[in-house]
Amino acid sequence: MKAVAWRRYGSPTDALAIIEAETPAPKEDELLIRVCASAVTSGDSRIRALRVPVGFGLLSRLGFGLLKPRTQIPGMSFAGEVAAVGGAVSSFRVGDQVYGSAGMRMGAHAEYLCLAESAAVIKAPDGVDAATAAAAVFGGQTAIHFLKATAGLEGGQRILINGASGSVGSASVQLAKHLGAEVVAVCSTGNVELVRSLGADRVIDYRTERIEDDAGGFDFVLDTVGNLSLSRCKPLLKADGKLIAIVAGLLTTLSSTWRSRLICGVAVESKAHLDTLATLLEGGQFKPVIDEVYPLDRIVEAHERVDGCHKRGEVVVGIGECRDWPG
Incomplete structure (x- = not known):
């Protein structure tokens, strides 16, 4: 599969590269998700460069890797469709449109992502395209x-x-x-x-x-x-x-x-919050602002746009073609 490699802490040019990686296989309790769109959030930008609030530098290195990133593929927010499920998965099936967050384990800047059924992932709201769903998370x-x-x-x-x-x-x-x-x-x-x-x-x-x-x-x-x-x-x-x-x-x-x-603190990512968000999206009470949609090959430009601190809403990366999404 095509994926973004997170090689070191630093600028987008120094830290990121497009690579060919092995497609992951889901464990018994996991979903294999074909990623259609993923957001490059301000959180992604800060983590990539280890540009964190004063006093949290050492704690961040202990969490993400002392000298270099422990995680190989960045990206948290996503929208996609279920490509395969583990034997113990009961609430999702192949073909389901889903959206959510990989959280601090990351991995969403790739064509495929494995997540536990219990993670912050739910079926996507009706009538919402993949870029909008990813931008909302x-x-x-x-x-x-x-x-x-x-x-x-x-x-x-x-x-x-x-x-x-x-x-x-x-x-x-x-x-x-x-x-x-x-x-x-x-x-x-x-x-x-x-x-x-x-x-x-x-x-x-x-x-x-x-x-x-x-x-x-x-x-x-x-x-x-x-x-x-x-x-x-x-x-x-x-x-x-x-x-x-x-x-x-x-x-x-x-x-x-x-x-x-x-x-203050870290926002909790949960199925409950995603359910609330889906209701707002379906009802028209919330529509995420999308600054621009970049192809995966332009991931460096997408991160540079976020780094500039003048984006409007969310920057989105289009990753795979998912046939049945609206729009």
Whole structure:
């Protein structure tokens, strides 16, 4: 099979290459998935270069490989179809269209991927093409985990979303509106109309306005970028308001002063979150923003686009042809 090799930590040119690899065989409890599309997320970019929040460098090397990557094939989010199943698999069959995340074991930047039946993979939502399904996974699951499952965002509450045009930000704007919240979104000049079209009640262009000029009174501030300090957010929040930090350094994470007002950590990937996401996709309450779709042979360019920090929504890689997907 054709796959992306992750050879070392570093830039896309230094770290990635297209190779021919052996097609994996599923174990008794695994699915063999023919990958149709895979996203190159901000998480993929950070892991590839080991560009992690301050304080997490050594922990990341212990997890992914001390001197070089332990995992040979990168890529987490995917959409595809079941090509084979192990003997103990009962909830999937050959030909099923599926989507999900390989998580930290990765491997989705390849024509085939093996995952356990119990992993974060479910049947794909009806009427959604493979690129859209793959693009929905990272931002959608992250938004569901932090806003719905962890923060408990409710109708009538007020939220500020920093980095509203990226994958997590654009998903969070749509989910917050679906939950009935008032959304103030922050992005650059070129993305104002996009973010407004996603449902934001007010859009702050950070090139011409200051976040601090807003009246404040937020129940939550969601920072998807990592450039809002705790002290900067405090005047914006209600007395019991909380900062949701998607990209938080170790000192911020361990801060005893702000512990009761800080939500951070790693988003949980689960079948339950994917089910919620599928319902939103089928109902039209969520549509992931796709920046561009690249062929697998241009994986270096796809990663460079993400590294540039100016993508809109998600970057997707088209990998295999899956005949029965819509679109």
